[in-house]
Amino acid sequence: MTESNVRKDFVMPIAVLTIICLVMAVLLALTNNVTAPIIEEAEKAAAAEARAEVMPQADGFEPVDVAAEDLPGSVIDVYKATNGAGYVVQLAGDGYGGKKTLKVIVGVDADGFITDTKVMSHSETPGLGSRVAEADFNDQFNGLDESGLSGIVTISGATISSNHYIDTVKDALAAVETAKGAE
Amino acid sequence: MNKLSVLTKGIIKENPVLVLVLGTCPTLATSTGVTSALGMGAATTAVLICSNIAISILKKVIPDKVRIPCYIVVIASFVTLVQMIVKAYAPALNTALGIYLPLIVVNCIILGRAEMFASKNSVVDSALDGIGMGIGFTLTLLLMATIREAFGAGTWAGIPIPVLIDHPISIFTMAPGGFAVYGLLIAIVIKLTSGKAPRRKSFDCEACPSAAFCGRGSCDDLDLSKKEVAAE
Amino acid sequence: MITIKGLIAILLTATFINNYVLQQFLGICPFLGVSKKLDQATGMSIAVIFVMMIATLVTWPIQTFLLTPNGLGYMQTIVFILVIAALVQLVEMVLKRYIPALHASLGVYLPLITTNCAVLGVCINNIDSEFTFAQAMFNAFGSGLGFLIAMLMFAGIRQHIEDCDPPESFKGLPITLISAGIVSISFFGFAGIVDNLFG
Structure with missing residues (x-):
C-alpha cells in the first residue's frame, strides 16, 4: 500500500469525521450557553404557574x-x-x-x-x-x-x-x- | 429537473409518509392531536432542511467510507439544536412530543434524503428537497391528526367540533386507531393513483436508508445472506 | 422484597402496558418488515433484546457518570446514537470472531438495528424515567421482551393474511397496518395487569 493510499483510506476519513464532530460539538455548546438559562427559567415558571393555579391566594x-x-x-x-x-x-x-x-x-x-x-x-x-x-x-x-x-x-x-x-x-x-x- | 418539481414532488408524487412509507414511528405516535402533529412536522422539517443543506455542502469533503457516521453526527447535532430551542421557547410542545423529539434523529426520512438526495445534488436543490419533503410530512401528519382528533376527541386543535364532541370514538386517538387510519390512507392513495405512484408493495429495504448499513438489497434476502454467513 | 417486586413491575409494564411496538409506536420498521416469517421474526427480536440490554449497559453509565456530572446532558442524543452504532458494529465483530454459531443466526439482523428507534428509545427512556441501573436493565429486557411477543403474535397473523384476498387497494401494506391495529387492541387487555398484581 502506497503512502497516498494510507492517507486516502485511513487518515482522511478519521480526520474528516473528527473535524465534523468537533465543529458540531462547539456549535451545540454555544447554543446550550444561550438556551440553558432560558430553559431553566421556563421550567421554573411552569412549576410556579402550576402551584399558583391550585392555590391562587398564595403570593409565593x-x-x-x-x-x-x-x-x-x-x-x-x-x-x-x-x-x-x-x-x-x-x-x-x-x-x-x-x-x-x-x-x-x-x-x-x-x-x-x-x-x-x-x-x-x-x-x-x-x-x-x-x-x-x-x-x-x-x-x-x-x-x-x-x-x-x-x-x-x-x-x-x-x-x-x-x-x-x-x-x-x-x-x-x-x-x-x-x-x-x-x- | 426544474426547481419547482424538486420542491413539489415531496408533497404528492413522492410523499415521504404515504408513498415512500418512511418515518412511520413519529407519524403514528404524534398524529394523536393536531397541535402535536404540527409541532412534530415543523421540528422535523427544520432538521431536514438544515441537514440536507449541510450534507450537500460537505458532500465533496466527506469520504465515502465514513459517510453514514458523518450524516448521523450532522443530523443528531441539528436534532439537539431543535430540542434546545423547543425546550427554551415552546416548553409545552416539548412535553407533548416527549421522547419523539430526540427520536427525530432516527427518522428514516432524514437519513434517507441525506443518502438518496443531498449527497448527490446541489445545495439549492437539496434545500428545496428538504422543504418539499418536510411540507409533505407535515401535511400528512396534519391530515392524520385531523381525522384522529376529530373522531377520537371531537376537537380540532382543541376547538370543539359540533356533533362529534358529543360522540367521541376514543379508539381513534389510541394506538389501534393510528394503525388503522394510516392503513386506510395508504389504501386511498393506492386507489387514487391506481398504481401509478412508485408504490411500495411490501415493507422491505428498497427504500429503507438503513439498507446502506446492512448492504443488502431487501429484507426478503435475509434468508439468503444467512446461508452465506453460515457457509463461511 | 419490595425491590424485586418493583423490578418485576417495571419489567411487566415495559413488556405489556407500554409495549414499544403496539402502544408507543417505536420500532415499527422491523415490526412490519421482518415479521413475514416466524423464524426471521424470532431472530430479529432476540437481536433486539440483546442490543437493547447492551445499549443500556453502556449508555446508562455514560449519562450518569460522564454527561450529567459535567453538565453535558444536552449531548445525550448525539452521544447515544453514536455509541449504539459503534456498539452494534463491535458486537457483530466480536460475535463473528468468537461465537460464529450465534453470529450465523443473529448477525444479519444486527446492522438493521443500528438506527432502530426502539433501541435509542429505551436508552433515553431509562434516563427520562430516572431509573436506577437495575431498573434500567429490567426496563430494557422488558421492552425487548415486549417486542418479541408483538413480533411473534404478528408473524402468526401475517401468515393468515397471506391466504386472504382483500380488495386490490388494500393489498400489501394497508391490510398489514390494519391487522397491526387489531393486534394492538389485544394489548389493552393487559392495561391493569401491574396494578392488579402489585397494587
Whole structure:
C-alpha cells in the first residue's frame, strides 16, 4: 500500500469525521450557553404557574424541608405559601397504567382543606381513566378535608383510576400534616 | 429537473409518509392531536432542511467510507439544536412530543434524503428537497391528526367540533386507531393513483436508508445472506 | 422484597402496558418488515433484546457518570446514537470472531438495528424515567421482551393474511397496518395487569 493510499483510506476519513464532530460539538455548546438559562427559567415558571393555579391566594412559595422517609412514597415535593395561605404538594401516585405514573399537584389551605387538585401527567386509559384529569371529577375535591374524601363519586368504568386519584390526594393531605409537624 | 418539481414532488408524487412509507414511528405516535402533529412536522422539517443543506455542502469533503457516521453526527447535532430551542421557547410542545423529539434523529426520512438526495445534488436543490419533503410530512401528519382528533376527541386543535364532541370514538386517538387510519390512507392513495405512484408493495429495504448499513438489497434476502454467513 | 417486586413491575409494564411496538409506536420498521416469517421474526427480536440490554449497559453509565456530572446532558442524543452504532458494529465483530454459531443466526439482523428507534428509545427512556441501573436493565429486557411477543403474535397473523384476498387497494401494506391495529387492541387487555398484581 502506497503512502497516498494510507492517507486516502485511513487518515482522511478519521480526520474528516473528527473535524465534523468537533465543529458540531462547539456549535451545540454555544447554543446550550444561550438556551440553558432560558430553559431553566421556563421550567421554573411552569412549576410556579402550576402551584399558583391550585392555590391562587398564595403570593409565593418556598420548599419545605421534610425527610423523605417521613412522607408517603408518592410525594415528590412539598411547598409552603410564603403568606401562610397553605401548602402545595407535588406527587407521583400509582395509576391503573403503572406505578408512579399519576402525577398530581394538590393545594391544601392552612386549615387542612383542599383548595384545588390538578393532573400534571398520567398514563390512564384514554376516554376512561383519563377522565380523572377532567374538572367534572377532580373539582369534587375542592373544599374537602380528609373526612370528606369518602363522599367522592368515582367515574363509572374507571373506578380503579378514581380510587388511585383519591389515594394520591390522601397522601398529599398526610404530607401536609407531616410538613406542619416538622416546623 | 426544474426547481419547482424538486420542491413539489415531496408533497404528492413522492410523499415521504404515504408513498415512500418512511418515518412511520413519529407519524403514528404524534398524529394523536393536531397541535402535536404540527409541532412534530415543523421540528422535523427544520432538521431536514438544515441537514440536507449541510450534507450537500460537505458532500465533496466527506469520504465515502465514513459517510453514514458523518450524516448521523450532522443530523443528531441539528436534532439537539431543535430540542434546545423547543425546550427554551415552546416548553409545552416539548412535553407533548416527549421522547419523539430526540427520536427525530432516527427518522428514516432524514437519513434517507441525506443518502438518496443531498449527497448527490446541489445545495439549492437539496434545500428545496428538504422543504418539499418536510411540507409533505407535515401535511400528512396534519391530515392524520385531523381525522384522529376529530373522531377520537371531537376537537380540532382543541376547538370543539359540533356533533362529534358529543360522540367521541376514543379508539381513534389510541394506538389501534393510528394503525388503522394510516392503513386506510395508504389504501386511498393506492386507489387514487391506481398504481401509478412508485408504490411500495411490501415493507422491505428498497427504500429503507438503513439498507446502506446492512448492504443488502431487501429484507426478503435475509434468508439468503444467512446461508452465506453460515457457509463461511 | 419490595425491590424485586418493583423490578418485576417495571419489567411487566415495559413488556405489556407500554409495549414499544403496539402502544408507543417505536420500532415499527422491523415490526412490519421482518415479521413475514416466524423464524426471521424470532431472530430479529432476540437481536433486539440483546442490543437493547447492551445499549443500556453502556449508555446508562455514560449519562450518569460522564454527561450529567459535567453538565453535558444536552449531548445525550448525539452521544447515544453514536455509541449504539459503534456498539452494534463491535458486537457483530466480536460475535463473528468468537461465537460464529450465534453470529450465523443473529448477525444479519444486527446492522438493521443500528438506527432502530426502539433501541435509542429505551436508552433515553431509562434516563427520562430516572431509573436506577437495575431498573434500567429490567426496563430494557422488558421492552425487548415486549417486542418479541408483538413480533411473534404478528408473524402468526401475517401468515393468515397471506391466504386472504382483500380488495386490490388494500393489498400489501394497508391490510398489514390494519391487522397491526387489531393486534394492538389485544394489548389493552393487559392495561391493569401491574396494578392488579402489585397494587
